Amino acid sequence: MIFVYIGSTILVAAFGQRIHVPVARIAVYVGLALLLSVGPVLGLGSDATLNTLADAGIFVLLALGLNIVVGFAGLLDLGYAAFFAIGAYTYAMLASPQFGVHLPFWVLLFVGAALAGAFGIILGSPTLRLRGDYLAIVTLGFGEIVPQVFQNLTRFTGGPNGIAALDFPSLFGRSFGTAAFPYYEVTLGLIGVALVTARNLRSSRIGRAWMAIREDELAARHLGINTTRMKLAAFAIGAAFAGVGGVVYAAKLSLVSPDLFQFQVSILVLSMLVLGGMGNIAGVVIGSLVLTLVNQVILPQSNVLAQAAHLPVNLSNAHFFIYGGILVAIMLFRPEGLLPSAQRQAELHESVQADGV
Amino acid sequence: MHEFFAQLVNGIALGGIYALIALGYTMVYGIIELINFAHGDVYTLGSFFSLTILGALGVSGEVRGPLLIVDVGVTIIGAAMLCGIVGILIERLAYRRLRFAGRLAPLITAIGVSFILENVMQVWRGPSPVAFPAVFPTHIYNVGGVGISLLQLAVVTLAIGTMLLLEFFVHHTRFGQAMRATAQDREAATLMGIDINRTIALTFFVGSALAGLAGFVSGAYYQSTWFFNGFGAGLKAFTAAVLGGIGNLAGAMLGGFLIGIIESFATWKLGGQWSNVTVFTILVLTLVFRPAGLLGEVTPEKV
Amino acid sequence: MLQVEGVSRSFGKLVALHDVSLRVDAGSIAGVIGPNGAGKSTLFNLITGLGRPESGTIRFSGKRIDGRPTYWIACLGIARTFQNLRLFPHATALENILTGEHVRLRSNLLEDLVRTPGQRREEEQARARAFELLHLVGLRRAANVRAAALSYGDQRRLEIARALASRPRLLLLDEPAAGMNPVEKDGLAELVRTIHRTGMTVLLIEHDMRFVMGLCEHLTVLDYGERIADGVPQAVRENPRVIEAYLGSELPA
Structure with a gap:
């Protein structure tokens, strides 16, 4: 089941952009969306599979958000997990017995996005003038501070234990409960929104401004682009994506604790981007699916196999090695990511047509 | 008042360790403008190498008399050499190819190297803290009512001694001159006949060797180490380098001691759980308000 | 349209510009020439907000623009190119x-x-x-x-x-002909004329005298950060100080 999903996504990503007849392309997208959304209603996919996919979906969401910051605007954010944490704690504090506040999930999606975005602006406004590598370190520092603060403010956040027994979301009076299916559908819907957002922004005035900042910031300023403001927009939008991801994550897990938002999470999401190709929307989706698959399916399975064969290895600790290996290998040998950029080729094709007219 | 001085001494010793690590950050940044993210992990490797060497020497506890100097000397030199070699390897395998690839690609690679090193150490020495023999005698000197241990004296002496040696090395040797020339203008340095690759490799060797030294010192000081030690310590040492003015050796030293003292006082006054937050807040504030650091110069943007 | 008045700027001990004034009238093509290191690029940088003059003022359409942010100046209607090409590659x-x-x-x-x-x-x-x-x-x-x-x-x-x-009102070209062969230079001069005919005001930096002579209506000559001549191309070419400044590098043709 999970392979069908990922396989079809890869197919679309690889070929969808090469199909020039818009109707055919749209048909492929609609077909995929239907398969993904209606399939489970018809009983396709076990609860465990949907659970894995829902988790993967949250990371797709995070990766799409970070892609706006790193891939589009070229700002290396190493503390992205902080915004994820802010979204998750928003839900945890406002939809749990912690303070007796029980706001609906659907409202908190927006609140989480807004709060994370606001923190993005607060962090970004003084720091976005810094050079790229300094900015990366500042965001890293921020990423260390946020979970630590959540851990220390025990009175509000439950300290190291975090907050448990969060409300289940509900729709039309029906609670989501613990089944994976509704979370899966919600995640899917949010990914749809995120995809459209990312695509629309990229090929518009603001997307071009980000490209300009990424490619040559000084030249960008000379074209009248208010680079600080545009960077801030990228930062806030990326943070808002993470905020939404955090709200869903907390609701699905029904629990938050500071250790869920460590530096490794930021680097995991960064590895997803790097693997799929920074700036490449389809690549980012595939990169995050592949890495989640590795983490949640391949590593545990290999471990079971290794133990069955009495091999003295414990692969459950190999995450660091895999993320690190991806970052180093891709940067050294294939900095554009694994997925070849079909879009550039398509554009080259279109150029011949456009000129022929 | 007594507690104040005790914390001050504590902070200075801690700062000595940070200063040693910060020197490596600042040297590498000075020459190739790379935040060598893996530097903190080389420092942890230094602790583990020291542990291995001490084991080979049969040291499992306090050593007294001249033997202390021999054992410590052998361990320090061994750990520093090994770390230096690791540093050269990292530069050769991971960074050299990316020397002209902008700022972000090498930084991302450095993070990757850091993760790989951490994983390797985790497999090598396990995921939990490992005990480190208390090599130094627990003698405590009473200076005006404040207890200063032999160990603390050793840390500070080592840090300052290394710093002086390094200053001499950078300003009065041919390699040092090559290093400074390369840092200032790589092309001009090439024209002057300086072997850039060798100079950069040497910089990594020296910086990493200092991290190895720091690894021994911190192991002996805390009597334990673990694979993830370098992440936090590296970040704090980097903060120290930035605070002092990155690229500036004296600045790294000053920054290291300041950060050590600040962390020590934050732990005392606010509680240990706030010490990291305090240090990282200083990092953010320094970068925002005085990115050139305390001793650095503001450089204009190149067009 | 553009008025630079008594602008000075130094970097450490190096004086890049000293008390330089310059006027560009609407609809004209003007040029700034001078040997390498004469301060031409510094002048352009100050006009587009890369750095702030230590003294003097820069006005565009009557508005003070010195020390303003680059993007703001660009929004007012000054566009530029760069000596070492800064496209989005x-x-x-x-x-x-x-x-x-x-x-x-x-x-x-x-x-x-x-x-x-x-x-x-x-x-x-x-x-x-x-x-x-x-x-x-x-x-x-x-x-x-x-x-x-x-x-x-x-x-x-x-x-x-x-x-x-x-759609700027003033176009700054920073050594547009650098690295071009004579045929390409002619093509470029033609392009600049075409742009000028649409009513665009152009200010360019060059050290190829021949290129500037045929193109510009007004020239300012800088040497070691000082303005040593100013006027129509013919007069500038015969100015002894200009000839002296160029002696040994490129004689005005």
């Missing part, structure tokens, strides 16, 4: 020009996000205008080629097109 020629239109486009974040009809119309117009500019600089067929893949001469022309995309 991985973006196509078309994308480069569309980015140049940034200040003319009105769509905001939300409109971009949901693609309102107004935003779509504006994008259509932007593309049409970009193709016109590509046509003007002879790069129409290269619309979807990455900037980095274009020949050097084409890159120079593309950078001019990108600068024009913002």
Whole structure:
């Protein structure tokens, strides 16, 4: 089941952009969306599979958000997990017995996005003038501070234990409960929104401004682009994506604790981007699916196999090695990511047509 | 008042360790403008190498008399050499190819190297803290009512001694001159006949060797180490380098001691759980308000 | 249109500009010439907000612009090219020009996000205008080629097109003919004349005297950061101080 999903996504990503007849392309997208959304209603996919996919979906969401910051605007954010944490704690504090506040999930999606975005602006406004590598370190520092603060403010956040027994979301009076299916559908819907957002922004005035900042910031300023403001927009939008991801994550897990938002999470999401190709929307989706698959399916399975064969290895600790290996290998040998950029080729094709007219 | 001085001494010793690590950050940044993210992990490797060497020497506890100097000397030199070699390897395998690839690609690679090193150490020495023999005698000197241990004296002496040696090395040797020339203008340095690759490799060797030294010192000081030690310590040492003015050796030293003292006082006054937050807040504030650091110069943007 | 008055700027002990004044009238083509290191680029940088003069003022259409942020000055209507080409290398020629239109486009974040009809119309117009500019600089067929893949001469022309995309009132060209062969230079001079005929005011920096002589209506000569001559090309060429400054490097032809 999970392979069908990922396989079809890869197919679309690889070929969808090469199909020039818009109707055919749209048909492929609609077909995929239907398969993904209606399939489970018809009983396709076990609860465990949907659970894995829902988790993967949250990371797709995070990766799409970070892609706006790193891939589009070229700002290396190493503390992205902080915004994820802010979204998750928003839900945890406002939809749990912690303070007796029980706001609906659907409202908190927006609140989480807004709060994370606001923190993005607060962090970004003084720091976005810094050079790229300094900015990366500042965001890293921020990423260390946020979970630590959540851990220390025990009175509000439950300290190291975090907050448990969060409300289940509900729709039309029906609670989501613990089944994976509704979370899966919600995640899917949010990914749809995120995809459209990312695509629309990229090929518009603001997307071009980000490209300009990424490619040559000084030249960008000379074209009248208010680079600080545009960077801030990228930062806030990326943070808002993470905020939404955090709200869903907390609701699905029904629990938050500071250790869920460590530096490794930021680097995991960064590895997803790097693997799929920074700036490449389809690549980012595939990169995050592949890495989640590795983490949640391949590593545990290999471990079971290794133990069955009495091999003295414990692969459950190999995450660091895999993320690190991806970052180093891709940067050294294939900095554009694994997925070849079909879009550039398509554009080259279109150029011949456009000129022929 | 007594507690104040005790914390001050504590902070200075801690700062000595940070200063040693910060020197490596600042040297590498000075020459190739790379935040060598893996530097903190080389420092942890230094602790583990020291542990291995001490084991080979049969040291499992306090050593007294001249033997202390021999054992410590052998361990320090061994750990520093090994770390230096690791540093050269990292530069050769991971960074050299990316020397002209902008700022972000090498930084991302450095993070990757850091993760790989951490994983390797985790497999090598396990995921939990490992005990480190208390090599130094627990003698405590009473200076005006404040207890200063032999160990603390050793840390500070080592840090300052290394710093002086390094200053001499950078300003009065041919390699040092090559290093400074390369840092200032790589092309001009090439024209002057300086072997850039060798100079950069040497910089990594020296910086990493200092991290190895720091690894021994911190192991002996805390009597334990673990694979993830370098992440936090590296970040704090980097903060120290930035605070002092990155690229500036004296600045790294000053920054290291300041950060050590600040962390020590934050732990005392606010509680240990706030010490990291305090240090990282200083990092953010320094970068925002005085990115050139305390001793650095503001450089204009190149067009 | 542009008035530079008594501007000085130094970097450490090096005096890059000392008490330099300059006027560019609307609709003219003016040039700043001088040997390497005379302070020409520093002057351009100060005009576009890269650094602030230590003394003196810079006015554009009567407004003080010295010390203002670069993007703000660009929004007022000053566009420029760079001595060492600063295109967006991985973006196509078309994308480069569309980015140049940034200040003319009105769509905001939300409109971009949901693609309102107004935003779509504006994008259509932007593309049409970009193709016109590509046509003007002879790069129409290269619309979807990455900037980095274009020949050097084409890159120079593309950078001019990108600068024009913002519909500036003043165009600054920083050594536009640098590195070009004589044929390319002639083509470039023709292009600058064409642009000028549309009513554009042009200020350019060059050290190729021949190129400037045939093109500019007014010349300012800098040497070691000081203005040593100012006037119509013919008069400037015969100025003994100019001849002296150029002696040993390039004699005015």
